[in-house]
Amino acid sequence: MPISRRTLLLSSAVGAAGATTLWPLAAGAAPYRGPLRSDPFTLGVASGDPEPDGFVLWTRLAVDPLAEDGLGGMPDRAIRVGWELAADERFHRVIRRGAILARPGSAHAVHVELDGLSPGREFFYRFHAERYTSPTGRTRTTPPHWATPASLAMSFVSCSQYEHGYFTAYRRLAEDEPELxxxxxxxxxxxxxxxxxxxxxxxxxxxxxxxxxxxNYRQRHAQYKTDPDLQAAHAVAPWAVVFDDHEIENNWADEVPEQPDPNFPARRAAAFQAYYENMPLRRTSIPRGIDMQLYRRIRWGRLATFHLLDTRQFRDDQGCGDGYKDCPAAYDPARSITGAEQEAWLLDGFHRSSARWDVLGQQVFFGQRDNNAGPAEVVSMDSWDGYQASRQRITQGWVDAGVRNPVVLTGDVHAHWADELKLDYDDPTSRTVGTELVCSSITSTGDGVDVPSGTHPWTAWNPHLKFYNNQRGYVRTTITPDAMTADFVVLPYVSRPGAPAHTRASFVIEDRVPGLTKIADSPTPGAGLRAEGSADLGAETVRQETERP
Structure with missing residues (x-):
């Protein structure tokens, strides 16, 4: 997915020119074309998709973020937005500056795609519109492709249901000051x-x-972006984003909606446009109708390559419906969760990689999780368990390519997990060929509960599952040439703001030693531990997987 190497100042209209507002004004309403009536930087700032010589800077103007038409109460005209990039937080040493038009056709969102910068450097940025100035964001370029930096502080998150709680975990993540x-x-x-x-x-x-x-999608993105904790996380470091299902609707698969819907293609196209408008993505991800290029790579020198996957847009429909099933379709070799083209791209990346760590950033549980103690294999049709031949090809692919340290990062399931990956899950003594780290949700399913380590019932017949916790939070990692350390950070509650953060458990993956070594296990003081029977724990986790009550 190459792009020409020049500084690109792009609006986020879906197309190079001629984009127009897709939704008409209410009957009898006159377009407003006057000056900005209040601060338009209510949605904060963000940066993303860093490379050795640049990154994307993002903002979206909205004086009334929750306006029903999704246009943020903005005048029906283009707004000139200035931007500055500096080497210091007070902007005494401005390195670049420029201007771009924020247009109504893209809900006044802008993407400034920069190149030609020095690698491995920290920068600060801000925007100006008329008499208003945005908050300041911090970002960075990645190290040169040939360099092996001493470390990388990377955190990963998923599943932030606004209604289910406060986004305090985003705030605590920002306070860690990660690099990515x-x-x-x-x-x-x-x-x-x-x-x-x-x-x-x-x-x-x-x-x-x-x-x-x-x-609708523009309004919803704006509501989330008004959250100050989310804004703090966006402003602290560059992001790399991939969507799962709820960015469109629950459990969609390619062109198949959860429930029959003849208008699903239009819904998918609308969701993709709003997603691009509201994320710090490069122009290579501008949607084209119902299609959006989202899988891509980010290289952190020779230390780590992040293979960011799209497990929704190209998958075969879930076999036997959603939920946990003993389903023959799960073993069908013709079925894929990535699609053939993305699978080939990923396998080729394994063979070409010279990174110490090859990290898959993706959406749904990768390792096997059988929730049935008996001989039948009952697994989630929405995860890689429902596409076992697809998983086998990917796993065998990194083994055949001699990938030095394969690690899979996962979201979706609203709980922390850590597991060891196998070529043969039916043989617990078979060698471990990779590691999976699964982050809990930011808020989804509410407060949760601290579960004593080793008490989840599924571990009895899934011995490769090494850790589970059902509190909200995120995963903080430190990646060095010799090891990857993962801290499973949790919050005791999200039903009210201001919760403290606590490292519930820490694991290390050593260079060339796939698998997990626990180095810390710390129940949260006063988090409301409760004793639950095996049936309760299993049922609770199944409810998280289906996600709808």
């Missing part, structure tokens, strides 16, 4: 208020109906 953040999907949820209710109730509500139209 991966968001692995379910950045926003599509439901109308009160449709998807967390245990104990929802502490806040979605604005507007279930997201179907472009206006």
């Amino acid at each position: 953040i991966l968001h692995l999907g379910d950045y926003q949820y599509e439901y109308q208020a009160g449709t998807y209710v967390a245990p104990g109730g929802n502490p806040r509500d979605h604005q507007g109906p279930e997201t179907v139209t472009l206006a």
